[in-house]
Amino acid sequence: MKFAYRFSNLLGAVYRQGNLNFSKDGNSVISPVGNRVSVFDLKNNTSETLPVSTTKNITCVGLSPNGNLAILVDEDGAALLVSLITRAVLHHFHFHKPVNSISFSPDGRKFVVTKENVALMYHAPGKHREFNAFVLDKSYYGPYDETTCIDWTDDSKCFVVGSKDMSTWVFGAERWANLIYYSLGGHKDVIVGCFFEKDSLDLYTVSQDGTLCVWESDTELDGLVLKKSRDKPKPLRPGDEEEEEEVMEEEEGEVIRGKAEAPEEKTVKNVRYKHRSKHFFNKEGDFNNLTAAAYHKPTHILVTCFASGIFHLHELPEFNLIHSLSISDQRISSVAINSTGDWIGFGCSGMGQLLVWEWQSESYVFKQQGHFNNMASLAYSADGQYIVTGGDDGKVKVWNTNSGLCFVTFTEHTSSVTNVTFTSSGFVIVSASLDGTVRAFDLHRYRNFRTFTSPRPAQFSSLAVDASGELVSAGAQDSFEIFLWSMQTGRLLEVLGGHEGPVSCLCFSPVQSILASASWDRTVRLWDMLDSWQVKETLPLTSDGLSVTYRPDGQELAVATLNGEISFWNPQTATQTGSVAGRHDLETGRKETDKITAKQLAKGKSFTSLCYSADGESVLAGGQSKFVCIYNVKEQMLMKKFEISCNLSFDAMEEFLDRRKMTEFGSLALVDEGAGDGDGVNISLPGVRKGDMSSRHFKPEIRVSSLRFSPTGRSWAATTTEGLLVYSLDGSLVFDPYDLDLDVTPASIHKQLRLQEWVSAIVLAFRLNEKALKQEVLETVPHEQIPVVCGSLPDIYVEKLLGFVAACLEKSGHLQFYMTWAQNLLMLHGQKLKNRSGTILPTLQALQKSIQRHFDDLSKLCDFNMYNIRYAAALSKQRGVKRPADEEEEDEMSGEEEMSEASLDNAELML
Incomplete structure (x- = not known):
């Protein structure tokens, strides 16, 4: 059961391709990352990757209006219906063709999928269990080329579809007598976005060449008339060219095809559109195409993004420019606006960037970017709170394991980073690179404070730092040497020679000052750092050491x-x-x-x-x-x-x-597609790991x-090709009883609690080993009885209880209660735990991680409170004469300040 690791989170990549979505409350952004989906909570500054994955990269995501369901579609058209509440897959479906866009109706009853030149309308899965969650309602044909975008009216009566053939088609979701379809032109390039005005049939269409067309309808939404008869039409004769549409019933749903326009029913006036105005965006050349657009109906704000990384905010229908900004030097692939209209999310697939911009205050709410190329190495900090990664893009990034977000990026390296590591203190990061430098970064001031180099330029492929953090060693892959530097002075101490091949890996012993080096010369050498840096042992290998x-x-x-x-x-x-x-x-x-x-x-x-x-x-x-x-x-x-x-x-x-x-x-992969001169096929060379980046695919x-x-x-x-994958133990799903007997039941545990036999209740709960029961027993013990219970606890349960306290302390709000448990266990059983320091070290590090996290949060809060108290005291002094009530308040404030300082002192003592 101790190997029951499950996928927990995906770090190092925040956006790859596809469309962005905001949650219903507007506080979270849902981003497709490869074949997975990540949810970034912007209020709490955390990230989570759903434990579901498709067979290929996700290209589009559709979110239901209530925010409970999501449809994920990959490159081949395979779709997953996912519950965002339970994080479970509800249904599998295959569209058999690549899907361009997907959109739910505002009432949540239907959703439209566009693939090739057809729009398919399905019944949305409801609350009742169904054999087939996706039931096709109607198929809409009209465009001659691929469809690109969808938008619905607010009352779900009609939807509009944009196409690559420069046309826009308005379709009725029901059988309206005066609107079956309507085709709009007016553009000279691919339609990027089409949007209905709020509570209206008026339209805005945006094309790739930076043109906005405003269309005005002569009919309100209430003016749509439902068709009375649903009889099948007579088959068309060769001379019939005045039919408006051809409707036929099939097994999979109704099919609507656009034909020449002519009214079928003379009594009802058909919906007509009038071209009201046309506007053009400022462009800086032919390369600056319009790539993405989004419209917020309540505030009438249109966001347009361009290939040069510029985005514009316009107020419609007057086309007033509100804001224009360049946020990237790469093409913006996707844009989304949250429900309140305050935040705009941008996705740049070229750089792997995800940005959320608050346009009113002109500030970033969220700004994350993964490694541009592959990740090469990672390392945990001593308390497990941080992970540092180095990539082929020359960047060193530090990730918080609790939030899953990167909080600092170091860009001093000019070539691929091959190895990274933390020092034992946890506040210094050391990285080696192919640019010939080893750099040390300070996590207090976020700066590069040491740069280690070799006398001759060398490409460093391996790295190690000793337990004290004083010695830094790096192995070269071209000169077969190992370099040693002092962290304090930055001076080169020694160059260790002896290997006859590239040094592939270095590792310091955690208890002795001995360096182990593996090389391609089929040896592992142990170097003694205390005895003139001589080779202590040479271990012969059967093959090259990696x-x-x-x-x-x-x-x-x-x-x-x-x-x-x-x-x-x-x-x-x-x-x-x-x-x-x-x-x-x-x-x-x-x-x-x-x-x-x-x-x-x-x-x-x-x-x-x-x-x-x-x-x-x-x-x-x-x-x-x-x-x-x-x-x-x-x-x-x-x-x-x-x-x-x-x-x-x-x-x-x-x-x-x-x-x-x-x-x-x-x-097919070996057949030349005729892209070049026909001289050869783009086949990767033997031994090349990363592929040929210059090839077309x-x-x-x-x-x-x-x-x-x-x-x-x-x-x-x-660190994988996908990103930084984290697997963790899910304690709630692991049932691992210890020394189980017939008498060990929840009833007997509750009986011991009623009799106030605290020690026996704890022992029984840990033998049954259910988290909820253990937490209930522990929190029932009176605060003043904790030292007595800890003193009379059997030795075998001390380590188990300490590990459980460390896990509870990380998420529980009963900070002082669990700190008291930890303090008494360590004080009363410290000597016995010290004898088993090797096995209990992970438990102590988990406890340190929990305490350090609370210490960081509390220290900020206490500092903030102290400044508030000083501000209030200064205000009271300015008012002049103090009343007795003011003096009492000041005494209370000074008491609170002493309490906050005392709580910080207690946390420091625990650390």
Whole structure:
């Protein structure tokens, strides 16, 4: 049960492609990220990735008006109906063609999907359970080219569809007698957006060449007349050219096709549109196309975005320019406005940016950007609160694990960052790069305060910092040397030579001043930092060394080699204690251009990243595959395998050759499309990991570049092609009883609580091991009885109780109550816990993480209160004569100030 890790969050990527949506209350933005969907809460500044995924990248998202349902459609037209309340998949559906846009009607009863040149209207899934959630109502034909956008009237009676053939079509959602369809022209380019005015049939259409057309209808919404008879029309004769439409009933729904315009019923006046005005946006050249548009009906504000990263705010119908700003140097792919009209969300697929702009105060509400290229490395801070990542774009980003957001980005490196790590203090980040520098960043002042370089330019591919944080080492991939610097002075201390191949990985022992280095020369060398930096031991490997890591207690060494093996060594005796053959566990998929099977391809694959768990009992391994494996070190066997992605938009995902991609000339990926001179095919070179970025169709290959366990042992993270994936233990779903007996029942636990037998009630609750029951028992114990209960608790339950207190302290509001539990457990059982420091270290780090988080929040609050109290005291002094009531208030304020300072002192003592 301790390996029941589940997908928790996706960091490092905030937007890829598709349309943005705001939640019903307007406080959250829903963004498609690859084949997943992330929800960013702008009020609480947190992010969450839904635990659902499609088989390919998501292209459009439709949100129901009540905000409870979402329809996710991928590149192939496969759709998922997802509940945003339970985060569960309710229905699978396939449209069989790529879908351009999807939109629910305002009353939530219908939704329209546009694919190719047809608009399909479906009955929206209701509250009742149905066999088929998507029931086709009508099919609308009219445009000659692909449809691009949809908008509904406020009363859900009509909808409008824009097309690439420069036309806009208005369709009736019901069988109206005076409006079946209406076609509008007036544009010279692709229609990007079409919008109805509030409570009206008046229209605004925006095209890609920066033209806005305003259309005025001669009929109000109330003037639409329902058609009485629904008889099938007679079949058309060859000479009949005056029919208005052709309607036919089919099994899948009603089909409406546009024909030459002529009224069918003379008694009802047809809806007519008049071209009221045309406006043009200021452009800076042909490259500056209009790419996205959104309209907020209550405030009459139109937002238009351009390929140069500029966006405009206009008030309609007068076309008054309110605001114009450049927020990016890349094309803005999507735009959305929240329900109140205050916030505007922008998505830039080229840079992976997601921005939320408050246009009235002209400030950013939310501004996040992922790594532009692949992530190369990650590291956890000592308390597990932060994760630092380095990418091929040369950026170093720091992420908060609680909120899932990046709060600082360092851009000093000029080339790919190959490795990052935290020092033991948790406030200094060290990064190595191919630009020939190793840099140290301060998390207090957010600056680069040290830059380490070598005498000759070298590309650093590996990095390690010792337990004290004083020694910084980096390995070069071209000169086969290891460089050592002092963190305090920044001086180069020593250059360690001896390896005959590139240094692939470095790791310091957590308990001794010994550096382990793995190299392609099939050796692992142990360097003694105290004895003139000499080689202490040389461990011979069976193949090239790719990764090396120490166990948290420093008594074991794990090495991953090129032949797919993980070998375990005793660093004291330099003897091998075991090995795991993990080649068959990788199960790599075949790439599109591969000419051999995935099974044969797997023989050349290996693990490139290793990490021990917090307790040292298992090791996490990943490589050039979609699988991450957890091995038990003692038993040397595979415990669990995680599939990090099911996204077929990545290369090397499929195990077998897809017959649909086979032609008479061979695989479709190997056939030249005639894009160039016909000299050859764009096939990636052997050994190239990242693909050819210059080719027309670039598919990134799925791989895991780095893995790390959290110091608390509750989660692990992996940098992959998708982004930074976090897997954590979901305690509410894990039933793991301890020493269970027939007498251990909730009834017997409640009986002990009624008898005020606190110790026996706690022991029984921890034997049953249900979170809600443990929390109930713990919070029933009187505050003054906590020291007595902690003193008489059996030793075996002390560590379990301390871990549970650390978990509760992170989310509970009973701060002082749980702090009292933690303080008494540590004070009364400190010596016994010290003897088992290796096994209890993850629990203590989880406790430290919880206390540190509350300390940061409380210190800000106390500082804020102190300034408020001083301000109030200064105001009272300005008023002149103090009344007795004022003096009493000032005494109370000074008392509150002393209490806030006392609470901060208590938190500092606990830390």
